[in-house]
């Protein structure tokens with residue numbers, strides 16, 4: 001059986017039901033695993049033709065998810081290439097935190113807010129322990145399962161950190177959740193960017209609306225300064241060295257209590273420390289989890305007692321996708337996601353190319369299908385697709401080895 005047939009065999013295992021939505025990297029479908037009867041979500045990622053003919057985002061997501069196994073991190077059940085796409089099979093989640101926050105029929109008690117924040121930070125703590133930044137923390141990337149458990153999802157932008165000279169792009173994160181060092185162009189940021197985003201999510205849980213809704217990067221900084229005052233040299237000595245730093249007119253900080261009138265003193269204390277300007281002074285996720293806010297009354301609500309909206313995953317194209325997965329042909333044009341609602345999209349290259357690189361060991365759920373996660377990306381060669389020569393191949397493999405090296 002050819003490798004193409006093998007990947008088709010794996011694809012046939014999943015009975016596609018309906019479109020759940022479309023994100024930056026592709027469409028997400030609800031599907032049934034005909035082998036186990038389990039409902040799953042399949043993220044179909046177009047394999048873009050990038051410099052060396054590989055979509056690094058997709059490979060990165062797989063690699064990261066394999067390393068990050070935790071009750072508060074979405075489980076990657078399977079991954080397989082088929083035709084022009086990479087399919088990532090995740091456990092199915094009913095809703096997400098954005099839907100909870102927006103649902104006006106839901107009352108969130110202080111204990112409920114504490115519970116959602118605690119689960120968010122626990123998932124993040126696992127990422128940071130493994131030297132991984134999430135880098136796209138926002139409420140709709142925090143999925144909620146049938147038992148109320150919150151899980152971090154969408155690691156498409158996440159990336160390894162740790163090496164002191166490793167530089168990153170600062171154009172990550174939905175703008176409203178972006179830390180000030182990113183807005184000032186920092187390229188050597190650390191785990192503090194996720195803590196800032198988690199603080200924005202905490203604030204959003206308290207306010208029931210996004211806290212800092214900038215309409216541009218400059219406006220985002222303006223919103224931050226209006227809330228916390230312009231940073232003083234004693235608060236953030238190194239800010240002046242950041243690439244895009246410009247001096248702003250001094251604005252004094254209003255009392256934090258005036259912005260969060262209903263929050264407890266402990267909640268405000270934690271919030272202010274997660275929102276510290278200087279990333280070095282900002283609490284780490286571990287420290288945040290040890291804050292007395294989590295041990296003082298009221299204790300966090302247990303997940304399955306948390307209020308949740310009715311499952312929002314309704315069928316948009318019901319019946320249209322019945323039957324085994326039928327994959328659409330590759331799109332030829334380059335698609336650039338527009339900015340919407342303060343969320344920053346990423347350009348996605350839709351042209352397919354040969355997939356390469358062995359992805360590695362299985363994520364757990366036993367699956368004898370030979371292409372399941374263990375698939376050799378180097379080996380896949382769908383018909384009429386460009387191939388790569390061996391020089392390109394070894395260059396690419398070296399690059400990927402570097403890319404995926406985790407610090408001890």
Ligand SMILES: Nc1ncnc2c1ncn2[C@@H]1O[C@H](COP(=O)(O)OP(=O)(O)OP(=O)(O)O)[C@@H](O)[C@H]1O
Pocket residue numbers: 020021022023024025026027028040041043074090091092093094096140141143153154313343345
């Ligand atoms: N495991 C899952 N279970 C159920 N629904 C999911 C799952 N993963 C994603 N979805 C849903 O599929 C849709 C698209 O998700 P995706 O993560 O691709 O993009 P997004 O988070 O909406 O946007 P962006 O890519 O810009 O962050 C969303 O409605 C999301 O809630």
